[in-house]
Structures are given as structure tokens and as C-alpha cells.
Amino acid sequence: MSGLVMPAPKADLLARRAEIVAALRQIVPGEGVIDTETEMRPFESDGVTAYRQLPLVVVLPSTTQQVSQVLAYANANGIPVVPRGAGTSLSGGALPLADGILLGMGKFNRILDIDFENRTVVAQPGVTNLGITTAVADHGFYYAPDPSSQIACTIGGNVGENSGGVHCLKYGLTTNNVLGVEMVLITGEIIRLGGKHLDSGGLDLLGVIVGSEGLLGVVTEVTVRILRKPETARAVLLGFPSSEAAGACVAAIIAAGIIPGGMEMMDRMMVHAAEAFLGAGYPLDVEALLIVELDGPEAEVNHLIGRVAEIGNGLGCMTLRASTSEAERVAFWAGRKAAFPAVGRISPDYLCMDGTIPRKALPLVLSRMEEMSVKYGLRCGNVFHAGDGNLHPLICYDANTPGELDKAEAFGADILLLCVEVGGVLTGEHGVGVEKRDLMPSMFNEVDLAHQQRLKCAFDPEALLNPGKVFPVLHRCAELGRMHVSAGKLPFPDIPRF
Amino acid sequence: MSAATAAMSGDRLCPRDEADVAETVRWAASEGRTLDVAGRRSKAALGRAIQTDFTLELAALSGVTLYEPEELVLSARAGTPVAEIAALVAGANQMMAFEPMDFGPLLGQKAGAGTLGGLLACNLAGPRRPSAGAARDHALGIRAVSGRGEVFKAGGRVVKNVTGYDLPRGLAGSHGTFAAFTEITIKVLPRPETVETLLILGLDDAAAAGAMSAAVGSYYDVSGAAHVPGDVAQTLPALAGIGRAVTALRLEGVQPSILHRRGKLEALLRARGELAFLDADASRAFWLAIRDVLPFAASGGGEVGGEVGGEVGGATARAERDARVIWRVSVAPMAGARIGAAVRTVGGRCFYDWAGGLVWIEMPCTEPQASLVRQAVSAAGGGHATLIRAAAPVRAAQEVFQPLDAITGALVRRMKSGFDPAGVLSPGRMYAGM
Numbered sequence: 001m002s003g004l005v006m007p008a009p010k011a012d013l014l015a016r017r018a019e020i021v022a023a024l025r026q027i028v029p030g031e032g033v034i035d036t037e038t039e040m041r042p043f044e045s046d047g048v049t050a051y052r053q054l055p056l057v058v059v060l061p062s063t064t065q066q067v068s069q070v071l072a073y074a075n076a077n078g079i080p081v082v083p084r085g086a087g088t089s090l091s092g093g094a095l096p097l098a099d100g101i102l103l104g105m106g107k108f109n110r111i112l113d114i115d116f117e118n119r120t121v122v123a124q125p126g127v128t129n130l131g132i133t134t135a136v137a138d139h140g141f142y143y144a145p146d147p148s149s150q151i152a153c154t155i156g157g158n159v160g161e162n163s164g165g166v167h168c169l170k171y172g173l174t175t176n177n178v179l180g181v182e183m184v185l186i187t188g189e190i191i192r193l194g195g196k197h198l199d200s201g202g203l204d205l206l207g208v209i210v211g212s213e214g215l216l217g218v219v220t221e222v223t224v225r226i227l228r229k230p231e232t233a234r235a236v237l238l239g240f241p242s243s244e245a246a247g248a249c250v251a252a253i254i255a256a257g258i259i260p261g262g263m264e265m266m267d268r269m270m271v272h273a274a275e276a277f278l279g280a281g282y283p284l285d286v287e288a289l290l291i292v293e294l295d296g297p298e299a300e301v302n303h304l305i306g307r308v309a310e311i312g313n314g315l316g317c318m319t320l321r322a323s324t325s326e327a328e329r330v331a332f333w334a335g336r337k338a339a340f341p342a343v344g345r346i347s348p349d350y351l352c353m354d355g356t357i358p359r360k361a362l363p364l365v366l367s368r369m370e371e372m373s374v375k376y377g378l379r380c381g382n383v384f385h386a387g388d389g390n391l392h393p394l395i396c397y398d399a400n401t402p403g404e405l406d407k408a409e410a411f412g413a414d415i416l417l418l419c420v421e422v423g424g425v426l427t428g429e430h431g432v433g434v435e436k437r438d439l440m441p442s443m444f445n446e447v448d449l450a451h452q453q454r455l456k457c458a459f460d461p462e463a464l465l466n467p468g469k470v471f472p473v474l475h476r477c478a479e480l481g482r483m484h485v486s487a488g489k490l491p492f493p494d495i496p497r498f
Numbered sequence: 499m500s501a502a503t504a505a506m507s508g509d510r511l512c513p514r515d516e517a518d519v520a521e522t523v524r525w526a527a528s529e530g531r532t533l534d535v536a537g538r539r540s541k542a543a544l545g546r547a548i549q550t551d552f553t554l555e556l557a558a559l560s561g562v563t564l565y566e567p568e569e570l571v572l573s574a575r576a577g578t579p580v581a582e583i584a585a586l587v588a589g590a591n592q593m594m595a596f597e598p599m600d601f602g603p604l605l606g607q608k609a610g611a612g613t614l615g616g617l618l619a620c621n622l623a624g625p626r627r628p629s630a631g632a633a634r635d636h637a638l639g640i641r642a643v644s645g646r647g648e649v650f651k652a653g654g655r656v657v658k659n660v661t662g663y664d665l666p667r668g669l670a671g672s673h674g675t676f677a678a679f680t681e682i683t684i685k686v687l688p689r690p691e692t693v694e695t696l697l698i699l700g701l702d703d704a705a706a707a708g709a710m711s712a713a714v715g716s717y718y719d720v721s722g723a724a725h726v727p728g729d730v731a732q733t734l735p736a737l738a739g740i741g742r743a744v745t746a747l748r749l750e751g752v753q754p755s756i757l758h759r760r761g762k763l764e765a766l767l768r769a770r771g772e773l774a775f776l777d778a779d780a781s782r783a784f785w786l787a788i789r790d791v792l793p794f795a796a797s798g799g800g801e802v803g804g805e806v807g808g809e810v811g812g813a814t815a816r817a818e819r820d821a822r823v824i825w826r827v828s829v830a831p832m833a834g835a836r837i838g839a840a841v842r843t844v845g846g847r848c849f850y851d852w853a854g855g856l857v858w859i860e861m862p863c864t865e866p867q868a869s870l871v872r873q874a875v876s877a878a879g880g881g882h883a884t885l886i887r888a889a890a891p892v893r894a895a896q897e898v899f900q901p902l903d904a905i906t907g908a909l910v911r912r913m914k915s916g917f918d919p920a921g922v923l924s925p926g927r928m929y930a931g932m
Contacts, residue, residue, distance in 0.1 A: 117711045118830045118855075141715075162660045169657065175664065176635050189905045196830035197855055198627060200671060201882030201900045202928055203910060204634050207667030211660050231717035251568045257591055257688030296719060297762075300755030356656040358569050388657040389569075428658040436661070443661055444651070451650040452663045454916030458909060470662065481919065 003406070004051060004434055006468040009099035013056065013079055020079065021057050024101070027069040032107070034058040043102050046087040046094040047149075048435055050351075050405060055082065055096035062107035064182065064190060064220040071218065072188030074101055080464050081186070083214040085125065085157030088149040090352060091433025093161060093213050093469060100467075103218060105156050111135050112221065120179060120196045122223045125156020129163075132224060141226040144171035147429070148337065155222050162211030164429030166262040166336075169387035170295075171227070173429065175210040182221035183209065186460045195223060208455060213431050214466040216459040230295035233261060234305055235332040238312040239286030239319030243267065246288035247362045250386045252311045253292065258304055261295035263387035264336050267366070270343075270381040270394075271335075277342035280335030283319040290386065291332055339383045340394070347379065347396030349405075353412045355419030356428035359389045368418055369393060376411040378404070390428035391419065417442055432470045440472050450480055457481070510553045516641065516649055516680040522554060523678070524647030527920040535674030535924050537577050537613030541620060543605050545673055546898045547890035548926040556615055559680055564655070567592055571638065571655055572686050576615030576679040583614060587686050595687040596636050597624025603795035605887055606819055615679040621671035624789040625722035625748065628714065628831075628852050630687075634670035639683035642669070644676065645918020655683045674924040675932065676917040690721075690750035695776035695784060696763055698745040703727060703835035706745040707854040709770045711832060713747045714853045716766060718759040722748030723853040724788045727838070730849045734793050736784040740774070748785060788851055794824055794860040820889040823863045825871050829881035831855035840874035855881075863888060868896040875900075899928050 013020070021035045034040055035057050045052040056079070061067045074081045080100035087094050096102045108124035111132070115121070116139055121132050129150040132143040146165035147153055153163065158174045159181065171177070180194030193206045200206060209216060240246040246265055253260065266274065266282075266289045275282045282289055290312075294304045305322050312320050323329035335342075343350050357365055366382065373380045379396040393415055397408035416426050416436060420443050426436045440449065449471065456463070457477035467474060511533070513519045526533050532550040536542060538557045556577040564573040567590040574583055580598060587593055598617050602609040612622075618640070623632035639653030652665035669676055698709055706725035713720045726734065728743040737744055747763065749756045764773060776784055787793065827837050834854035841848055846861030861867060871883045882900035885893060902910060907929070914921075914932050926932065 115830075116715065117708075117832045119711075119715055120830070140717075162664070164658055164660075172631065172635065173658065173660075175667065176631055185905070185909070191903070191906050191909070193906070195880045196833075197828040197881035198852060199621060199623070199632055199634070199828055199882075201826075201828060201884050202902075203672050203676075203913075204621065204667055204670045205906070205910070207634055207670060208663050208665065210667075211664050228715055228717055254570060254688070255568050257691070259688060297717060297755055297759050299758030300719075300751060303752055303754045356654075356658045358566070358571075358656060360566070360569060385658065390656075390658045423654075424656050425654040425659045425661045427661050428656070429660055431660055432662065440662065443654075447648050448650045448652065449662075451644060451648070451917070452652065452665065455663055455665070455668065455913060458912035458916050481916070 006053070006097060006434070009097065010078070013099040017056055020077070023073060024057060024059050024070065027073065028059055028061050028066050032060045032062065034060070043084065043087070043096060043104065046084070046089040046092060048090060048092040048095070048433070051092045051095050051434060053096045053098060055102035056099050058102045058104060060104045060107050064184065067103070067184045067218055067220055068188040068190055070101065070103065071184055071186050074464060075186045075188065075462070078462065078464065080467050082466050083160070083218050085154035085160070086128070086152045088153040088157065089161065089431065089433060090354065091427065091431040091435040093431050093433035095434055097468065105154065105218070108156070108220065115196065116141065118196050119226050120223055121226055122221060123155050125159070125219050125222055126154050129153050129155055129158055132226070136226050140229050142229045143224055143226055144177055145174050148340070155224065156219050159210050159219050159222055160212065160214045161431040162429070164390070166264060166385060168385065169263065170259050170261050175207065177225055178206065178210055178222060179225055180223035181206060181209060181219045183217040183219050185217050186462070186464050213433065213470050215456055215470060216465065230261070232298040232301045233293055233295035233329060234301050235291055235293040235323045235329045236305060236308050236312070237282070237319060237321045237332055238290040238292065238317045239283045240288045240290070240317055241286065243288040243366050244363045245315055246290050247359065249290060249312055249315045249317065250359060252315060253308055254387070256307060256311060258307065260292050260387060262291070262293040264291045265289065265384040265386040266336060266339065267382040269379065270339055270383050273342040273346055273381060274335035274339055277338055277345055278334060280331055282335050286318055291336055293329070336383065343381060343394045343396065348398045348400065350397065351395040351408050351412050353393045353395065353415050354390070354427045354430040355416050355424055356388070356390045357419050357422050357424035359386065361422035361424070365391065365418060365422060369415060372411055372414050376407050378408055378411055380411070385428070388428070389424065413439060434469055437470060438472050440470070450475070454480055509551070510555050512555045512558055514558050516559065516643065519554070519556065519559070519643045519678055519680055520647050520649050523643050523645065523922055526552070526922045527645065527647055530920070531922070532925050533922055534927070535678045537616040538579070538611050540607050540611035541601050541605065541616055544601060544620065544886065545893070545927045546930070547894045548924065550924065554678060556678060556680070557613070562586060563681065567686070570657065570686050571683060573655065573681060573683040574614050575681050576613060578614045579610065580612045580614060580617055581610040588689065591689050592686045593689045594636065594684065595626060595630040596622070596632050597626040597630070597789060598622035598633060599624050599789045599791070604791045604824060606815060614682050618670050618679060618682055619672060619674050625724060625785055625851050627856070629721050634667045636685045637666040637670060637682060638685055640666045640669065640679055641681040642677040642679045645920060645923045649680070653683070657685055673927050675928050676914060676923065678923065691752050692756065692778050693748060693750045693781045694756050694760060694778065695781040696747045696749065696760060696767070697774040697776065698767060698771040699740065699774060700742045701725070701745050701771050702743070703838050703850070705770065706743070706850070707832050707835050709745050709767055710747070710853040712766060713763060716763065718749070718763050719751065720747045721750045722746070722785055722788070725850040725854060726793070727849060730793045730847055734787055736780060736787050746784060748781065791824070791858050793849060794858060819887065821863055822860050823867065823885060823892065824887035825859040825861070825883055826886045827857040827859060827871065827875055827881060827883045829855055829857070829875055829878050833878035833881070836878045837874045840870065844870060863892060872900070902929070
């Protein structure tokens with residue numbers, strides 16, 4: 001793996017492997033403990049296949065009690081634990097550790113409760129994102145966050161990563177759609193936060209659990225809110241001669257008070273790649289293509305389609321097509337949704353980045369990325385959740401060419417640093433994981449990171465849950481706990497006091 | 499000055515900027531002093547009644563530092579009045595979509611006195627909560643000073659961000675006990691062009707819950723669903739002349755859409771009871787009353803003007819307030835009616851927001867009200883109950899916030915000792931000894 005430094009495996013844990021495996025078999029009998037190299041191989045990486053590591057052992061529990069006992073055992077023996085859902089992470093969040101337990105939650109695959117009156121679903125963490133929607137679709141409901149991997153990714157993983165999707169601007173990320181969790185702490189203690197009601201009535205622990213990347217606990221049950229599927233959804237394709245013009249159109253739509261269900265931008269390279277891949281009918285003469293989807297009651301959607309068309313025309317769009325059937329709407333999206341495989345066809349390998357920027361910085365960021373592309377000698381296409389400024393540059397490289405992965409990673413890091421420089425952030429929806437871990441100091445100083453880590457210390461003082469992720473340096477909690485104060489007088493004697 | 503005299507005189511410390519805040523907290527930590535973190539003290543009567551050496555008043559940290567309407571983002575210092583922000587964004591046809599409630603009228607304070615910091619510290623929300631979220635869902639980034647006297651930031655200024663722990667959300671609802679916010683970045687959204695409200699008249703609480711569930715679960719984008727039982731409806735000017743229980747369903751957006759949805763909703767709900775309408779102006783008045791709990795507002799509360807932070811009315815008004823306490827309960831929407839039934843057995847009144855899931859209760863100040871309310875919540879499938887208004891001794895004698903179980907309580911205490919090891923910031927405001 002390229003230059004990534006993970007916590008050094010503890011020799012004593014490696015030496016005690018047989019004993020650890022035997023102890024875990026006492027907790028999870030039968031096929032729930034996997035220790036042969038062949039069978040562990042599928043767990044050695046997640047969606048970031050550039051990083052691979054066989055774990056000490058794979059454990060696949062099927063009850064909360066088993067999770068509790070596994071974690072209590074790990075805690076008592078100082079064994080690191082890496083939780084894993086479907087392994088679709090795009091930041092290496094489920095990358096195993098050589099001396100650690102890989103805790104796969106795939107057997108938690110049941111939906112426990114569907115409550116249409118209260119509009120909630122209670123699911124085990126291994127249920128897929130799409131599985132929740134499928135379970136309620138008959139009644140006209142759906143679960144809103146829709147990461148591209150929704151057919152495979154699990155709701156537990158979504159909670160860990162605070163996953164997004166193309167409909168975030170209007171419907172929020174995972175965190176806005178999760179009402180409660182049951183979670184096991186590293187001590188084996190089980191807590192429940194939230195439920196079918198809204199908010200916590202106090203401190204919002206659920207708010208920090210979502211997106212905590214498996215560093216705070218292992219979620220064993222999730223309560224989500226479901227929504228009525230919109231009555232109508234229609235999409236408009238707008239092609240522009242420049243990304244500036246397309247960006248101006250996005251800004252104008254929002255300034256007009258319209259929040260589309262989805263608003264995506266693709267650059268020329270991505271439009272061509274998608275068109276070559278499946279012939280979505282995209283115009284090939286444009287520099288930037290926007291897909292704007294309006295959803296809601298039919299009268300509203302038709303009204304807003306007219307307004308979006310007016311805005312597009314006013315800003316010189318070259319192509320403007322509104323879908324007139326569900327089949328056409330799906331076709332508009334097909335190209336965008338196939339963007340990754342389409343790039344896979346024109347390049348042997350690619351890295352997908354995930355920065356977010358203030359939208360107005362888009363022209364600057366795109367032109368700087370073109371310069372970087374020349375500098376590194378690597379092609380880069382862009383798909384962009386234009387409504388919320390979430391950029392997905394796809395850097396093309398060939399892993400078989402020595403040094404290209406390193407170059408691609410350096411290119412990616414430069415892009416993310418640029419995102420931070422223009423007021424944005426390192427990751428919009430894929431998580432920090434190992435991929436962006438070492439870039440965290442570009443966004444946060446030591447004091448910022450220390451405060452984040454104090455939260456970690458309250459949950460997991462020995463740092464056994466998913467170590468090596470998110471934090472570039474994990475300080476010992478005792479060290480963080482010290483407070484340096486010098487006894488003194490009331491500062492600023494001149495500040496107003498009443 | 500000794501700590502004892504400071505406590506007795508209730509000294510206010512008014513830092514001018516973030517550096518002052520940090521310095522003051524560091525000093526307090528080193529001297530073993532305690533600070534009650536406040537904005538403009540409009541919600542000083544919220545939470546457990548506590549005594550601290552000083553009030554740390556952040557009103558001087560005021561002003562919007564960034565507002566980019568086309569980016570849907572606004573940053574302001576924590577002491578900026580919410581009213582100022584609301585007026586600014588309204589000028590660009592935008593809003594804080596979570597519709598933060600104003601506790602002033604309910605607590606016997608002036609209306610419009612709250613600050614942005616208080617809004618996030620109390621995780622405020624309004625009738626749009628089920629569809630749009632609470633303050634927690636709109637906080638993008640914070641700067642804050644922890645009990646260590648250290649300035650830290652978390653989150654960012656963009657809508658979509660998963661970089662590091664979501665501390666802006668985690669500290670929402672922390673009531674100043676972990677950190678004092680110094681600057682907050684929030685998401686703003688377009689304001690709906692217009693609003694109307696469809697009313698169903700005369701339903702009992704359970705039937706209302708069913709009607710609200712059908713409406714909110716329909717295609718027709720209901721952005722507010724409240725039920726006001728007959729005894730409370732009679733006291734509400736916005737419902738003058740109706741004289742019966744009112745179940746209200748709000749429709750917001752562009753006019754053609756509202757017309758369409760109103761027709762569809764009428765067809766959906768006609769069989770459930772007599773229908774009526776509120777136009778845009780009447781709708782705004784009604785939903786403001788629901789948002790700010792005006793049916794149970796203290797007499798004289800909510801007046802505009804005059805000095806902020808001062809109590810409205812004299813001893814009579816206070817005695818009137820103290821005689822009847824206010825509880826706020828959040829349960830599953832269909833379970834709300836069970837809470838209402840329980841509090842009526844002891845002479846309480848209530849109304850419902852959030853499609854039935856938020857229950858505002860006014861009841862006589864008699865013991866053991868906390869156990870009655872919380873047992874009802876537990877029997878209804880769980881949720882939380884907060885004692886919002888009561889005389890200080892009542893708030894000192896019982897748990898104001900929903901008690902935490904032993905494991906979660908220990909976890910929260912560990913978090914508190916990480917952020918505020920010396921126990922400087924509003925100790926005891928939320929939970930005894932923390």
C-alpha cells in the first residue's frame with residue numbers, strides 16, 4: 001500500500017492469535033469466526049482497493065449480545081476492532097488491522113419494525129440502504145438518502161459514514177434521517193439513543209454517533225424516518241458552453257427560491273465517457289451538463305420546470321430538455337449514475353475524490369484542477385453535486401505503471417487541499433477514513449483535533465475501535481486529559497462587568 | 499472580590515470578543531470559579547436552577563460575519579440576536595427553515611431577545627421540525643471555547659461535510675455545559691412564497707393524530723401539523739369564533755402548488771370532519787402561536803421593546819406563572835394523545851405540534867408531576883420530557899431534563915470532564931453535579 005502508515009501491530013496479539021480465535025469461537029459459535037487466509041481474503045479491503053490488509057480474525061456476530069461479548073473481550077485483552085458493513089467505503093474506513101478483529105455486521109440483516117403511521121422503520125445495521133426503501137415502497141414510502149452504492153451499502157455503514165447521495169440538498173444526509181440507534185460501547189455496554197420521537201431533549205449524542213466512522217461504538221439497530229415518495233419527479237437537462245455558465249445557472253435557480261430534489265453537473269470528459277458507455281442521449285457539444293430534478297406535487301413540479309427553463313435560457317444554455325415521461329427521466333440519470341463505471345472503461349484505474357466547496361468557487365477550482373492535470377500528466381473528470389457544492393473528481397491512472405498510484409494520490413491530495421483553501425472541506429460524504437486522515441491538519445489545528453479526540457476518549461479511552469482512521473495522530477487520552485492552567489488574576493481587567 | 503460575594507451579587511462578565519471569552523474561562527478554571535454561559539439571558543429560567551460565581555454574557559459578540567444568500571449560508575457571532583438574523587435573511591427571501599421558537603413569551607420575557615448561540619445551545623425548532631429539522635440539522639460549523647479555555651472549531655461553511663466528528667450537532671442542546679459558542683455558521687433556505695392552512699374541526703386527540711398522520715404521510719407536503727383541543731383553542735385569538743378543537747395542516751410554497759395540494763388534501767380528509775381554512779395572514783398568526791406556545795404564554799410575556807433579559811410583569815404575573823408549570827414532551831406522533839390523556843387526569847391542558855409527537859403541557863404545580871409525565875412518556879413507548887417553566891425551587895427539586903440511564907449518564911460525564919475538567923461552564927444546568 002502506498003505510503004500509508006497504520007498503527008504497528010502488537011506482537012503479543014499476533015502471538016496469541018490461536019487463543020484469541022478460540023475465545024471468540026466461544027462467543028460466536030459455528031461459522032461466525034473466520035480465521036483461514038482464503039476465507040478472510042474478501043475482507044482485506046473495502047471500496048478503496050489500493051489499501052489491503054488481512055485482519056487477525058474475522059467475526060460475524062448475529063446478535064447484539066454477541067457483539068457486546070466480543071467487544072468486552074476485545075476491551076479486556078487490548079485487541080483493536082474494525083467494524084464493517086458491506087465494505088463499500090470510499091475512504092478505507094473498514095480497512096482491517098493485522099492485529100485486529102474485523103467485525104462484520106452482515107448477519108444483522110432483518111427489518112424489525114415498519115410503522116407507517118409514525119413513518120419510521122427500525123432495521124438491523126446490515127440491511128441495505130435500498131432494502132429499507134424496498135420494504136416500504138408498496139405503501140408509497142421511501143428512505144431518502146441514496147448513496148450511489150445503495151444497492152449494496154448497509155444502513156449501519158451509512159450511519160458510520162453519514163452517507164449522502166444526490167438528493168441531499170433537499171432531503172438531507174443520513175444524520176437528518178436517523179431517529180435512533182442501539183449501540184454497543186467498547187466495554188460491551190449497550191445504550192439506546194433516540195427512537196420514534198424527534199430530538200433528544202438534551203445533549204445530541206446521536207448527532208455525533210452519525211458520521212463517527214466506527215470509532216465510537218458498534219451500532220446494532222437503527223431507527224430511520226421514511227417519507228412519502230414524491231407524487232411526481234421530472235428532470236431537465238441543460239447544456240452550457242462553459243462551467244461558469246452552468247455554475248451561474250445553479251446559483252440563479254437557488255436564488256429564485258427553488259431547491260431541486262437533485263442538481264448534478266458533469267464536465268465534458270464525463271459527458272463523453274457516460275455517452276460512450278451507455279448512450280444516454282447527452283449532448284456532446286457542451287462543456288458542462290446540468291441535470292436538475294424537481295420533485296413533489298405535480299402542479300408544483302410543472303410550475304418549477306417552467307421557471308428552471310426560463311433561467312437556463314436566460315443564461316445561454318445550448319441544450320434544454322425536460323423529461324416528459326418517467327422512462328425519459330430515468331434515462332437522463334442513467335448516464336450520471338454510470339459515471340464511475342464509464343470512467344472504469346476509459347481508464348484501468350481511477351481515484352474518486354470527495355471535497356466540498358462553496359459553489360461560487362467552482363470556476364476557480366476547475367481551472368486549477370486542469371493545471372494540476374497537466375502537472376501530474378493524469379486525466380481528471382468531474383461529476384459534481386452542484387446544489388451542495390460536493391465535488392467528485394475522478395483521477396484516471398494505471399496501477400500497473402510504476403509510480404502512477406502515488407502520482408494520482410498526490411493529485412487527489414492537492415485537489416482536497418484546494419477545496420480547503422477556497423473555504424470548503426476535505427470530504428462531503430465519503431468520510432475521512434485512512435484516505436484523508438493525514439490531510440486533517442489542513443482543516444483543523446491541534447486544539448480542534450484534541451477536542452474531537454476528547455469525545456473519542458469518553459467513548460473509547462484505550463482507542464481500540466477502528467484505530468488508525470480519521471485522526472492523523474491519536475494521542476493517549478491521559479495525555480489529552482491534562483489541563484495546563486496557571487493561576488492568575490481576572491484577565492482583561494477592563495472588560496465590562498456589571 | 500470573593501467567590502461568595504460574587505455569587506450573591508450575580509456578577510456579569512461581558513467579554514468583548516472570542517479571545518476575552520477564552521481568557522475568562524481559563525481564569526475561572528484556574529481560580530475554581532464557575533460561569534453561567536448566557537447570550538442575553540432570555541432563557542436564564544430554562545434548565546435546572548443553578549448558582550454560579552458569574553454569568554458569562556456573550557451579548558457583545560454580536561454581528562453577522564458572512565451572509566451569502568446564493569450559497570445558502572450565514573455565519574454570525576454567537577451573541578447576535580436571532581431577530582436580527584431573521585430580518586436580514588427575510589430581506590433576501592430566505593429563512594431559518596427550522597423555524598426556531600422564541601421562549602420569551604412562555605418564560606415571561608420579552609419576545610425577540612434570544613441569540614444565535616442560545617438557539618443552538620437549546621437546539622430550538624418549530625412546527626417545521628418534522629420536515630425541515632431542528633437547529634441541529636442546520637448548524638454547519640461552530641467556533642467555541644471549551645471549559646479548558648481553549649478556542650476550537652468544528653464543521654465548516656458548506657452544507658455537505660463529514661470531515662471529523664459532527665461537534666456542531668453534538669453540542670446542540672448542551673445548554674452551555676460543554677463549551678461557549680463564539681461563532682456559528684448555519685444553513686439558510688428560501689422562504690416559501692405563500693402559506694395557507696387547512697383546518698379540521700372538532701376532532702378528539704386520537705382522531706386528530708390519525709388525520710395528521712394521513713396528511714403528513716400523503717403526497718401533499720404538509721409543513722406543519724398541529725392539534726389544539728377545544729379548551730385551549732378557545733383561548734387562542736387566531737382561532738376566535740371557532741369554539742371547537744382544531745386540527746391544522748399547513749401548506750407552503752408557490753400558489754399553484756398550494757391550490758393543487760389543498761384540493762387533494764380536502765378530498766383525502768373530508769370524511770374525517772368539517773373543514774375550514776386560514777388564509778396567509780391568519781396562517782402566519784396561528785403558526786406563530788403554536789411555535790411560541792402562546793396559548794400557555796405567561797401574562798405580559800412576549801411584549802416587544804424595553805430592556806432585554808428583564809422579567810415582564812410584577813409579582814402577580816410571576817405567581818400566576820409559578821402556579822402552573824409547563825412541560826414539553828416529544829414522543830412518537832401517534833403516542834402523543836396518550837400523554838394528553840394522562841395530564842388531564844390532574845387538571846392539565848395540552849396541545850400538539852409535530853403531527854402529534856410534540857406535546858406542550860400546562861398543569862398545576864403539584865407533586866409528583868415529573869413522575870406522572872415521565873411515566874406517561876415511558877408507557878407511550880419512550881421519548882423525552884422537559885420541565886420548561888417552573889419556579890426555581892421546583893426546578894431545583896426534580897430532574898428538569900429527561901434523566902439519562904446509568905451507562906449513558908456515565909458517558910456524558912466523561913465527555914463533560916474532557917471538555918470542561920474543572921466544571922467551570924454552567925455546572926448543574928442540565929444534570930446535578932455535571
